[in-house]
Amino acid sequence: MRALILSGIIFVSTLGGIFLGTLLRRALPRHHLDEHVKDVVRLGVGLVATIAALVLGLLIAAAKSSFDTQTGQVRQITANLILLDNILAQYGPEARPVREQLRSTVGPFADRLWREKEAGASGPFEADGAAEQVYLDIQKLSPHDDLQRSLQSRAVQISNDLAQVRFLLFVESENLVPIPFLAVLAFWLMIIFASFSLFSPQNLTVFIFLVLFALSAACGIFLILELSRPFTGLMSISSVPLRNALGAL
Numbered sequence: 001m002r003a004l005i006l007s008g009i010i011f012v013s014t015l016g017g018i019f020l021g022t023l024l025r026r027a028l029p030r031h032h033l034d035e036h037v038k039d040v041v042r043l044g045v046g047l048v049a050t051i052a053a054l055v056l057g058l059l060i061a062a063a064k065s066s067f068d069t070q071t072g073q074v075r076q077i078t079a080n081l082i083l084l085d086n087i088l089a090q091y092g093p094e095a096r097p098v099r100e101q102l103r104s105t106v107g108p109f110a111d112r113l114w115r116e117k118e119a120g121a122s123g124p125f126e127a128d129g130a131a132e133q134v135y136l137d138i139q140k141l142s143p144h145d146d147l148q149r150s151l152q153s154r155a156v157q158i159s160n161d162l163a164q165v166r167f168l169l170f171v172e173s174e175n176l177v178p179i180p181f182l183a184v185l186a187f188w189l190m191i192i193f194a195s196f197s198l199f200s201p202q203n204l205t206v207f208i209f210l211v212l213f214a215l216s217a218a219c220g221i222f223l224i225l226e227l228s229r230p231f232t233g234l235m236s237i238s239s240v241p242l243r244n245a246l247g248a249l
Contacts, residue, residue: 021197
């Protein structure tokens with residue numbers, strides 16, 4: 001919702017730039033709109049448009065990279081859970097209680113992870129007691145041969161990997177775009193679209209295309225804001241694969 005509101009505000013401000021340019025075209029004397037003025041304004045707007053395009057492109061690339069990274073981390077957690085369960089199954093019947101406990105922690109673990117990434121959520125890291133108990137129970141297993149010792153060692157290592165990825169997801173910033181930065185970007189877009197309507201005769205076709213261009217720019221900003229919050233919003237990472245990673249015993 002926050003991304004939709006902010007991108008909507010930028011869209012409205014861009015439309016304001018279009019109307020501002022139209023008003024200036026009607027208000028300014030003729031000699032203020034001659035060819036020399038047009039050349040200067042177009043050169044300046046070209047510079048601003050280039051900067052805005054580069055910034056938008058870099059922001060989209062950075063937001064997509066962050067989104068892919070956190071998506072990969074969730075997939076890694078899911079894969080590690082499946083692998084840990086398979087290793088415990090190979091260990092033998094002694095590990096069955098640990099596997100049952102592992103299944104009981106998946107749902108609360110997903111709830112905690114997605115809740116920590118909700119908009120406005122903040123606070124110190126809270127340890128997951130159930131997950132820590134699974135780790136301790138794996139260490140308490142008493143292997144009877146080399147195979148079980150090897151399986152126990154692998155299970156402990158995977159548990160450590162799960163905890164490490166979990167910590168990374170918690171401490172990783174959401175790479176939100178600061179409001180002052182968005183304000184500057186909106187100002188740039190307003191200048192660009194004001195220049196479009198300043199020197200162009202207004203008719204329905206021109207107005208419709210200017211609105212479409214403004215909507216496209218706002219959609220780009222919406223995409224950046226959505227990708228910067230991969231656990232909320234319309235493009236959020238689904239928790240279903242993680243919750244369904246382990247079937248019934």
